Amino acid sequence: MHASKYHINTLKEAPAEAEVKSHQLMTRAGMIRKAAGGIYTYMPLGLKVIRKIEGIVREEMNRAGAIELLMPVVQPAELWVESGRWEQYGAELMRIKDRHQRDFVLQPTSEEVITDIARNEIHSWRQLPLNFYHIQTKFRDERRPRFGLMRGREFTMKDAYSFDRDEASAQASYDAMFEAYMRIFTRLGLEFRAVAADTGSIGGTRSHEFQVVADTGEDLIVYNPNSQYAANIELAVAPCLLAQRGPATETLSKTATPDAPKCEIVAQQLGKPLTDTVKSIVLATETDGKPAQTRIWLLLLRGDHDLNEIKTGKLAGFENGYRFATEDEILDTFGCVPGYLGPIKPLKPVTVIADPTVANMSDFICGANDEGFHYTGVNWGRDLPEPQVADLRNVVAGDPDPQGGQLAIQRGIEVGHVFFLGDKYSKAMGATFLENDGKPAMLQMGCYGIGISRIAAAAIEQNHDDRGIVWPRAIAPFEVVICPMGLHKSETVRNAAETLYQELCAQGVDVILDDRDIRPGIMFADWELVGVPVRVTIGDRGLKENLIEIQTRRQETAAKIPVTEALAHTLEQLKSL
Incomplete structure (x- = not known):
């Protein structure tokens, strides 16, 4: 990709309503543009990030045996009435009517539709287990949408639903999804924690959240630095701080x-x-x-x-x-x-x-x-x-962990959630199958969500500096940017830049060559704001010494590398990220 044929439109200032870094930086970097409160257009750079996240999620879901389908954004109200959530869900459920005055919803989630599919498609125990997933637009009518993609009204989400014949096999499906999520967030290059969590409005009896560690997170994570224990503060058990009651020594x-x-x-x-x-x-x-x-x-x-x-x-x-x-x-x-x-x-x-x-x-x-x-x-x-x-309180930092050590608290951004639902929806909607004895039995369900667009924002909250975004390589809009100095004035620079560009493309590197006729300072500032992991600078002065400069986004200074080693060094830098 050449920058002159792409759409790059950065801003010096963020909009006044942008309170968090991800909202500020995504807007300034030209990745999103506001259409309405909590509703955004993904511009080309932003959409590239979203598609890369989707690609990793899709690969790991397929690897785990899930089967992709696509459920509608607009769903009939009758299904939500059946499940009981037409009334229970609250004002966040966007209710609409068609021209015939029939009720529909803009889906915030898809338990009802997938359960309807299951009760019509799954007839026998021989078809189980099954796991369907899709990546689709969701809508939740937030009272006060804020923080850009962190808490918008329209967003992109992956949700998967497993169907099993009994609780034991359903728990095995849950475990498989848990491991898939661990692989997904590791591949995304994020620091995260899997924490025990409350099931909330989705329901069910077992639940884990996947939290990206970030100081701006709205959630509080309770964890033991010396063990695997981690839980959302909503669920974390608060220990008794007094081993036993002391004797009365004062009068009332x-x-x-x-x-x-x-x-x-x-x-x-x-x-x-x-x-x-x-x-x-x-x-x-x-x-x-x-x-x-x-x-x-x-x-x-x-x-x-x-x-x-x-x-x-x-x-x-x-x-x-x-x-x-x-x-x-x-x-x-x-x-x-x-x-x-x-x-x-x-x-x-x-x-x-x-x-x-x-x-x-x-x-x-x-x-x-x-x-x-x-x-x-x-x-x-x-x-x-x-x-x-009864346990009534929030855990505080320094509380003892019953398993040993002290509990700590850090902030996190929820980007994924897995639930064991059991028969909550299958029972409400009559989703049964025939067991091997010929008798009907309730399908046992699991539900597994990942906030695709929220991951993009969370990654920025975790990875930024005063110059802009610092993307993990796996989800950066481009992996490498080539910045030629005076490309339009120097054939030598132009040829060297094009040669390296073609070599990187041949190696499968997602690279952009900035062939815009702009000043070097503006060019560098743009790419530091956008957050491309590796920048290669090529200029006449360096080429006279047979050198180019290569610098990762996290480095303060560039390394001068012989031109003949430029490809190898760039690939080496990418591997280190």
Whole structure:
């Protein structure tokens, strides 16, 4: 490819709404152009990156035995009604009508369509196992699309779906996809972690996320640097920080704490460590029945800990969802405004659940259900009944790992997710097959997604500097750029550049020769912004000494190489990336 015959249009400034580096740099490098909020055109350089990512994903999916098909972007609402997600999915599901007023959706995912295919195509156990995948446009109507391709409304995704006759074989299919994903992200040249994760709205009983490590990531990954343990903070088990409960050494005392609605202020006023305090969080659930009855819950965490809402939603009694209690409900139950609440003698019955660390605390501080007062010297059993105990909190860095060592936390960007679904969708939609005994059985399913376009953005978040993008070789729009100095003035330079260009093409290298009539500084700045892994500079001055310059994107200075060694050295540099 010659640059004069390609479309390269870089910008000096990023749009004002571009908050993260990937959005800024992809726009400046001419890889994407905004069409509407969260909707982008992939320009030629950007599309090359997307296609390279797709190529690696497709190769590994095929290698793992998955079979490619292509499902529609527009899907009939009837299938979503069958699965129950027409109502459950929420406002992100883009619902549309055709000219006959029939309901459709713009697919955010394809469980319903693939299950419909399976129930019509799979009849016998002899056809199993099967795994279908496609790479297709998705649409999720984000309330506030942001961060460019990181959280857009329209995006490109690979999703695969496995079908098996029983759970054991379905778990084997899951494991095969897990290994395929490990190969995919390794080949993409990204630093990543596979972490245990919550199944979310997709459902199922087993799940792993693949997270690209990046400081700008929205997710928090809990991991042990000295082991293989890693989990999304939503799922990570928070250990009890007290091996056993100590004896009561203080008497219960109601102590004045004026203008202290937060544990931090209480601890400061009383001259106590924050770890001696207990915070109270009041939730409400609606019980079944007509009319529905409201049940109030009091969750207790140590003062320095935060509530994990995903874990909370999985507690017994929270199956139909929960909400934070209103101020009127709190006043009615505790007789006090928030900030001074506690488990001792509320006005009305309340279910108390304590985090394991709180359950082992003694002589602790909590609200007195009286504005401006807290209890000190509080002890379980003596001053209040023993609570229910459940893991309620987020892990914090430095927490002990039960397997040994300490847990650390880093940020990540979710780019892949694998789920074991079981019969969640097959049961809802009647997807059965005939077993070898002639009886019908439910198909066991797995679901496996990769955010193709998000990978492009995540790679940039992980690989950039103050000059621009630093692509991993596998997904760079071009692997090598040849920058001839004064090409239009020097036949010697032109011939040397064309010769090397042809040699690299013959070796299968994705190379571009910049034959534009522009100043060297602008040329170099363009390719540093675009992030091509290797740059070869050819000029009259160097050629007089039989030398050219070769520099990788991560290097600060170029190496001067004899012209006769240029091809070999360039290939060597590529292999090292």
